[in-house]
Amino acid sequence: MTTRISRTDLAARVASDIPEGAVVNLGIGAPTLVADYLPAGLEIVLHTENGMLGMGPAPERGRVDPDLINAGKQPVTALAGAAYFHHADSFAMMRGGHLDVCVLGAFQVSAGGDLANWSTGEPGAIPAVGGAMDLAIGAKDVYVMTDLLTKAGEPKLVAACTYPLTGVGCVSRVYTDHGVFDVTAEGLRVRELFGDNTHAEIEALLGLTLIEQDA
Amino acid sequence: MIDKTVPDLATAVAGISDGATVMIGGFGRAGQPVELIDALIAHGASDLTVVNNNAGNGDTGLAALLAAGQVRKMICSFPRQSDSWVFDRLYREGKVELELVPQGNLAERIRAAGAGIGGFFTPTGFGTQLAEGKETRRIGDRDYVLEHPIHADAALISARAADRWGNLVYRETARNFGPIMAAAATTTIVQVDEIVELGTLDPETVVTPGLYVDRVVSVGERRWLREGAFVGGVDIEGRALAEEGAAQ
Numbered sequence: 001m002t003t004r005i006s007r008t009d010l011a012a013r014v015a016s017d018i019p020e021g022a023v024v025n026l027g028i029g030a031p032t033l034v035a036d037y038l039p040a041g042l043e044i045v046l047h048t049e050n051g052m053l054g055m056g057p058a059p060e061r062g063r064v065d066p067d068l069i070n071a072g073k074q075p076v077t078a079l080a081g082a083a084y085f086h087h088a089d090s091f092a093m094m095r096g097g098h099l100d101v102c103v104l105g106a107f108q109v110s111a112g113g114d115l116a117n118w119s120t121g122e123p124g125a126i127p128a129v130g131g132a133m134d135l136a137i138g139a140k141d142v143y144v145m146t147d148l149l150t151k152a153g154e155p156k157l158v159a160a161c162t163y164p165l166t167g168v169g170c171v172s173r174v175y176t177d178h179g180v181f182d183v184t185a186e187g188l189r190v191r192e193l194f195g196d197n198t199h200a201e202i203e204a205l206l207g208l209t210l211i212e213q214d215a
Numbered sequence: 216m217i218d219k220t221v222p223d224l225a226t227a228v229a230g231i232s233d234g235a236t237v238m239i240g241g242f243g244r245a246g247q248p249v250e251l252i253d254a255l256i257a258h259g260a261s262d263l264t265v266v267n268n269n270a271g272n273g274d275t276g277l278a279a280l281l282a283a284g285q286v287r288k289m290i291c292s293f294p295r296q297s298d299s300w301v302f303d304r305l306y307r308e309g310k311v312e313l314e315l316v317p318q319g320n321l322a323e324r325i326r327a328a329g330a331g332i333g334g335f336f337t338p339t340g341f342g343t344q345l346a347e348g349k350e351t352r353r354i355g356d357r358d359y360v361l362e363h364p365i366h367a368d369a370a371l372i373s374a375r376a377a378d379r380w381g382n383l384v385y386r387e388t389a390r391n392f393g394p395i396m397a398a399a400a401t402t403t404i405v406q407v408d409e410i411v412e413l414g415t416l417d418p419e420t421v422v423t424p425g426l427y428v429d430r431v432v433s434v435g436e437r438r439w440l441r442e443g444a445f446v447g448g449v450d451i452e453g454r455a456l457a458e459e460g461a462a463q
Contacts (some may be wrong), residue, residue: 049318050242051388065445066245066453067389073296075451084387086394086422087242088326089270093238093320095339126306127315130293134319134339167263167343168358 002205003195004147004177007181012037014103014145014175022100023047025135028072031103031145045081047099049089049131054082071131091131094138102139106146106174108161111208113171113183115144116163129166136167148176148205155206157181157188178202187211219381219429220410224254227404227432231255231369234287236264238325238365238396239277240372243269243296244452246389246408248373249276250434255371261285266325266365268318268392270294270302273452278302286311290365292318315437317345320362322395328364329398329427337362370400371428373422375443377407378414382429386443390422397427404430 005013007030015037018024025047026032035057046055048070053069056077064075085093093099094118108116118132119125136142146156157174174181179193179202189211190199203210219251221227228251231237237255237287241247256279263286270289271278278301289311294302305311314323327335336359340346350361372393374383383405385393397403410433436442439449448456 048388050245051391062447062456064447064449064451066439066449066451067387069243069245069451073245074449078387084385084390086390087318087322087392088395091322092335095319095337114342122242124307126303127262127313128293128295129315129317129345132347133317133343137338137341138319165343199242204310 001059002197002201005194007177008033010145010175010177013180014143015039018044018101023095023098025049025054025094025099025102025139027065027102027104027132028175029105029133030107031196032072034103034145047090047093048076049090049094049135051085051087052078052082055080056082058097070185091134091138094134097138097140101141101143102135103145106133106144106154106156107163108158109144109146109171109174109183110158110161111183111187115142115166116161116162118166132166136170139161140170142170144171144174146174147174148178149203154207157208159208164212176186178205183209184211218379219425219428220433221380222444224250224259224406224432224434227251227406227430228258228371232400233260234262235260235368236266236366236369238266238302238370238372238392238400240370240392240396241267241276242388242391244272245387246373246385246393247276248371251371251373251404251406251432252276252280256280256283256285259285262287264288264290266290266367266396268292268321270299272296272298274301281305281311284310288312288314290314290316290321292316292321306453315345321365322392324362324365325392325399326395329395332364332458334361334363336360349364351393365399367396367400369403370396370403372396372408373406374405374411375407376411376416377405377428377431378411378416378425378429380413381405381425381431382416383407383423383428384416384420385422391428394423397423402429403427404432406432406434408435408440408443409433428448448455
């Protein structure tokens, strides 16, 4: 049995790699947990694509302001130093490479860094993409935070994505419940394995050849 | 004298014709010009193409316009949400078309229309289904997709305050699509909490200059704002917490 860390431990692991001064966009879903583990003493600026830098945590119940929401349309607060801007500016920040880190969820990531996270391609499903494709190509570092395997046990790190792509060659690092992997020109390189997980075990789970941690 | 203020909502939306392309501001409920949308429903224009980030929430605002059968086509980035049941039903019944656009491309296509740009190459969407059939170009070491501007006959947006010249200031993340839609439409119609005397708005803080705006209508302050300041005690839909408790 391989070691798996919890979703919250994984969020803390991602947060520990984000330096002071970074401008960061946290995708909807599990990536939003990362905000809870950013060290309180550090100034890290959160961007929300609906038009704010300097986003703060959810307000108390009596302080919910319907004009002040995040990309998930949840109520948030504005920290000292926050700024508002319109949608075209917000996505220009992203597309223009002004964000340092973006953390996204994924259905699949390929060994070449392709990301699939917007559609399962299921017939009859109503498609919705939102900012996923902009986020995927829009930060200096694109981190994916995901389980290594689906609930059915299928690998989410794959040789080539079978789900519709969100972006091509855009992922820089994948944080999973089993370990952390960097996307390199040569393929996926093991950065860190959790617990007693071994290189051979993870390769066997994925059916992929991974570059050794120290290679 | 320049006076873009109009006395009521019906006058504000007058002249929007059947088959028009109408931009509607707002991201979810924040900044959604619900009173103008209600006026458009009463006005009755049909066969509309509507541009919005979403495709309606709950049963009010854009969802009500869809439910009234006045929309032929939605251009948006994120139609499917937990409370988008009106759009979901119409889409499954084949009663509304959908053009799905990545959110940043949607914003930039709207911006391009207002800025007189004939098209632009964007990296967003390259190599994906949403770029299929579109012209691509490699510039430097990166691949791009050609996208075209989205023009509109009318834009319905909301802002916090305006003067009679149509200068606008917004509030927090309710700004979202307002400034770019105001520039992209032939007729820009704005609902505001209050219309202030000319000269009251600080020119340094005007976000949308009045030349982009054609009609302004005041809908009165929201109960959770007093003179533009937040007073609290509501849920995310602006319902008083006591009402929310009573509804549960």
